[in-house]
Amino acid sequence: MAGGEATTDDKASAKKPTPTVPATSASTPSAKAVVPAAKPSKKAETGKLPDFVGKGLQYAQDEAQSLGFYGLRSHDALGRGRNQAFDRNWKICSQTPAPGTHQTDVTIDFGAVKLEESCPKGDMGAQPDAEAGGTMPDFVGKSVKVARGALPSNASITVTDAAEDRMVLMESNWKVCTQNPVAGAELDGRPISFTAVKFEESCP
Numbered sequence: 001m002a003g004g005e006a007t008t009d010d011k012a013s014a015k016k017p018t019p020t021v022p023a024t025s026a027s028t029p030s031a032k033a034v035v036p037a038a039k040p041s042k043k044a045e046t047g048k049l050p051d052f053v054g055k056g057l058q059y060a061q062d063e064a065q066s067l068g069f070y071g072l073r074s075h076d077a078l079g080r081g082r083n084q085a086f087d088r089n090w091k092i093c094s095q096t097p098a099p100g101t102h103q104t105d106v107t108i109d110f111g112a113v114k115l116e117e118s119c120p121k122g123d124m125g126a127q128p129d130a131e132a133g134g135t136m137p138d139f140v141g142k143s144v145k146v147a148r149g150a151l152p153s154n155a156s157i158t159v160t161d162a163a164e165d166r167m168v169l170m171e172s173n174w175k176v177c178t179q180n181p182v183a184g185a186e187l188d189g190r191p192i193s194f195t196a197v198k199f200e201e202s203c204p
Contacts, residue, residue, distance in 0.1 A: 058087035077111035079124030093119035138183035144171035162195035177203035
């Protein structure tokens, strides 16, 4: 149009109010954080521990775990300090705790010997030998491995075959025949020597 007059549509659009978004009231409650309820304290579970004496070590360990007992360990019942590297080659002579109902978080300790060996009358490895103090313990009849483990780590130790001229390699298979210094002598840093034979042999 002449004169630059606005059209009816232009006038209508100019008068059309702009929609406004209502402001959030300051009193509008905010969402509350969800705090999970505290878990009730879990009571220690109990289970029935069977009698595993006479069973294979691997079987006993598997069976104990299937019953919820996972704290398992084993030791050489002959007191020779051998490790149970292949559990299937060992059988159980004793167990602690005794069969019965126990908490499943208890530690079960199996005393074991190799399949071809006989169980001792008493578990000779239930209590490991304590480290030597200031005097020389009596190691005669014990394994060379146990003797070495009980002596100070800085001790100078030599081991020779008492029967033949063999090298003493697997010390858990050898028992002490003689020792120097003798039991009760002061451990003052002097070198320590042992003579030994294999366990199935007799000392000369």
